[in-house]
Amino acid sequence: MFGLLKAGGKGKIINLSQVGHLVQRRLLDLGITEGSEICVKCVMPFGGPVMIESCGQCVGIRRREAVQIEVVKL
Amino acid sequence: MEIALIGNPNTGKTSLFNNLTGSYEYVGNWSGVTVEKKVGIFKNNIGQLIDLPGVYTLNPLSKDEGVVTSFFLNESVDRLLNILDASQLERNLHLTLQLLEFEKPALIGLNMIDVANKRGIQIDAGKLSEVLGVPVVPVVARSGKGCDKLVDAISTKSTQPVKKNLVYYGKEVEEAIVTLTGMLHGKTDLSVRFLAIQYFEGNEYVRDYLHSIDDQQKLNPVKAKLESKLQKQYEVKSLANYIYQKRKEVIEGIVAEVARKSNSVIPLSEKIDSIVTNRFLGMPIFLLLMYFMFMLTFDWLGTPLSDLLDGFLTGPITVGFEKVLTAIHASDFIHALIIEGLVAGVGGVLVFVPQIFILFFFISLLEDSGYMARVALVMDRIMESVGLNGKAFIPMMIGFGCNVPGIMAARTIETPRERLLTILLTPLMSCSARLPVYALFVGAFFAGNKALVVLSLYVLGIIVALTLAKIFSTTILKSETSLFVIELPPYRLPQFQSLWRSTWDKGKGFVRKAGTFIFAGSVFIWLLSYAGPSGLKVDMDHSYLAAIGNAIAPIFDPIGFGTWQASASLITGFLAKEAIISTMNIIYFVPNDASLQGLMADYYTPLAAYSFMVFILLYIPCLATVATIYKETNSKKWTAFSMIYAFAIAYVLSLIIYQGGKLFGLV
Ligand SMILES: Nc1nc2c(ncn2[C@@H]2O[C@H](COP(=O)(O)OP(=O)(O)O)[C@@H](O)[C@H]2O)c(=O)[nH]1
Ligand SMILES: [Mg+2]
Numbered sequence: 001m002f003g004l005l006k007a008g009g010k011g012k013i014i015n016l017s018q019v020g021h022l023v024q025r026r027l028l029d030l031g032i033t034e035g036s037e038i039c040v041k042c043v044m045p046f047g048g049p050v051m052i053e054s055c056g057q058c059v060g061i062r063r064r065e066a067v068q069i070e071v072v073k074l
Numbered sequence: 075m076e077i078a079l080i081g082n083p084n085t086g087k088t089s090l091f092n093n094l095t096g097s098y099e100y101v102g103n104w105s106g107v108t109v110e111k112k113v114g115i116f117k118n119n120i121g122q123l124i125d126l127p128g129v130y131t132l133n134p135l136s137k138d139e140g141v142v143t144s145f146f147l148n149e150s151v152d153r154l155l156n157i158l159d160a161s162q163l164e165r166n167l168h169l170t171l172q173l174l175e176f177e178k179p180a181l182i183g184l185n186m187i188d189v190a191n192k193r194g195i196q197i198d199a200g201k202l203s204e205v206l207g208v209p210v211v212p213v214v215a216r217s218g219k220g221c222d223k224l225v226d227a228i229s230t231k232s233t234q235p236v237k238k239n240l241v242y243y244g245k246e247v248e249e250a251i252v253t254l255t256g257m258l259h260g261k262t263d264l265s266v267r268f269l270a271i272q273y274f275e276g277n278e279y280v281r282d283y284l285h286s287i288d289d290q291q292k293l294n295p296v297k298a299k300l301e302s303k304l305q306k307q308y309e310v311k312s313l314a315n316y317i318y319q320k321r322k323e324v325i326e327g328i329v330a331e332v333a334r335k336s337n338s339v340i341p342l343s344e345k346i347d348s349i350v351t352n353r354f355l356g357m358p359i360f361l362l363l364m365y366f367m368f369m370l371t372f373d374w375l376g377t378p379l380s381d382l383l384d385g386f387l388t389g390p391i392t393v394g395f396e397k398v399l400t401a402i403h404a405s406d407f408i409h410a411l412i413i414e415g416l417v418a419g420v421g422g423v424l425v426f427v428p429q430i431f432i433l434f435f436f437i438s439l440l441e442d443s444g445y446m447a448r449v450a451l452v453m454d455r456i457m458e459s460v461g462l463n464g465k466a467f468i469p470m471m472i473g474f475g476c477n478v479p480g481i482m483a484a485r486t487i488e489t490p491r492e493r494l495l496t497i498l499l500t501p502l503m504s505c506s507a508r509l510p511v512y513a514l515f516v517g518a519f520f521a522g523n524k525a526l527v528v529l530s531l532y533v534l535g536i537i538v539a540l541t542l543a544k545i546f547s548t549t550i551l552k553s554e555t556s557l558f559v560i561e562l563p564p565y566r567l568p569q570f571q572s573l574w575r576s577t578w579d580k581g582k583g584f585v586r587k588a589g590t591f592i593f594a595g596s597v598f599i600w601l602l603s604y605a606g607p608s609g610l611k612v613d614m615d616h617s618y619l620a621a622i623g624n625a626i627a628p629i630f631d632p633i634g635f636g637t638w639q640a641s642a643s644l645i646t647g648f649l650a651k652e653a654i655i656s657t658m659n660i661i662y663f664v665p666n667d668a669s670l671q672g673l674m675a676d677y678y679t680p681l682a683a684y685s686f687m688v689f690i691l692l693y694i695p696c697l698a699t700v701a702t703i704y705k706e707t708n709s710k711k712w713t714a715f716s717m718i719y720a721f722a723i724a725y726v727l728s729l730i731i732y733q734g735g736k737l738f739g740l741v
Contacts, residue, residue, distance in 0.1 A: 017311065023559055025135060027559060029130035030165065030559070030561060031165040033318075041347065042347070044351070044356065044451070045353045048455035049451055051347075055165070056162070057165070058347070059560065060450070060454070060562055062458070
């Protein structure tokens, strides 16, 4: 997801398995899983978290986890 | 009849609960407002309504979610009322499908219809009801629209689900369910299909439950075999994932059938978000908001109102009491008790009601608008660097109002270590009961920069908490795992009425405490100051209170306030922080013309006053907070720790400030 990491970037998740187990579960709870389309809304400075949107819902996750999500650009 | 409210977080369950029961429970616009089960009675007396924390699935990750799963396993309920957020139907239906597998009578409240419509989503409730086989009633919980229909449906309609097995999990899973059904036959009253699927999904609560009723050696292989079979055949990652996908397919079908989407406008939320969570503006905006809040509370609005109230209490009210007392020929003792004890003690606390309500109003505004979760996001980077996560900032913000609900709010933090750390540090947040002390002292010593001095104390509390978080998380509470995933709810324009309810609900605790606890305390303190070893009506310096204070006063000498008066008020402050002020009002009793503020200058230097305020900010949490820490950590050791470390850090900091200040020639 590295290439996507700027506000406005859009993509589709193809692989979540690199992400930590608990984070994966939470994202799944929120309906974000492989195949979901996501859009980066904003990126906090100093390596802070990112805010992504999927299906009209915004979620904040840490950058460390965000870069482990594999996406294809849309 | 008992009805349980279940639904995803932040879907309006508590709003509906308040509407249907006419009570008031805590409502806010972020996930994790309700952290324990609450029971209320329906307005029309058809039964009990039970509000539960929000969950995404019945397979819990955090402690508040666990409350719901154990409720399902251990308590019986007549009906389930599932609340869905109509604007997020897909996500919400995952839980609904699990609930229907539970095979208890259920019905659905389709909430937030207004939000869905605004986003261009139309949902056919009739069709949804047909597909799911349970009644579906559209409602708007916030305004109460449709609630009467919902109550009708609850009390009349048969809610036994008509269709079973909405989801077909595939041949292999269904076979395994049959195997488990055979094994568990006659051993439980709960739906075996539900238990089996939850067990396959890895629900630990259900696993423990099943192990308690059947042999673990027999159960485990069924699941293990199923999982390996599926992995070989369909190349799925895990059994849980396979089950999730099956549900998802069914849900996609349902949504396609019942929901229509037209193109909508860009929600206002996104526009606001581009500002408040802006890369660079996020933090400054937060600080600016805080500053604004303090200026209003301590300078622009709060103080003038408090002064007005003070004038009223020391003027007409006291005069009124005097008149009545003279008219009924009250004895000297009664006269002194009422005027110097009660009016001074209770009135001294009540004076701060305006300031406290302004503060609570702001906190309610933050809670209800949706800004809270954004603050957590903005703060995460800082929190992460000290071994916590952004979510821990929410309990701390709530702690500014009162530490007790703040500590409870820590339940939403998933990892036990971060949760414990948050519980231990939340008491350092300056709660509203500490506010009167600051108001009194800044009025007396720092009249020029009231708000700034108070702000410095709040910030000091945060800095100390973060520093200690760093220290604790690298020494006694070490661990690698940290989790931060936060749902950012859409902004909702707070309604005045709900804001007022929420402000009043927080503030009334303060008023009630003044009328009960502080009332009784004031009588007691006054008696201690009135009586002494040599009898009644002694000079206060020879009273029992002075004796008690003198016993510990030397400890506080190095930090600038080694007087018996300060010591005595610190002791009462452990019971409730407001008691510090009522005690001071009694001890330094001033007849109506002079003010307590003026008198303080004789007993404290400005430096000692600041040192005193810092000490009040940090020293031992109040009794109610300590009890909550014990309840939430379930550990005497950590409870004792929370008191000891707080006292130690308070003392050390006050010492540095006082002695350091003297060194630099401040007084
Ligand atoms: N627009 C709108 N907002 C609602 C509705 N119901 C609840 N809310 C708001 O949604 C937020 C969450 O409500 P709450 O009752 O705490 O949800 P809970 O977490 O499910 O208990 C609050 O800010 C409510 O004011 C509704 O029907 N329409
Ligand atoms: Mg709630």
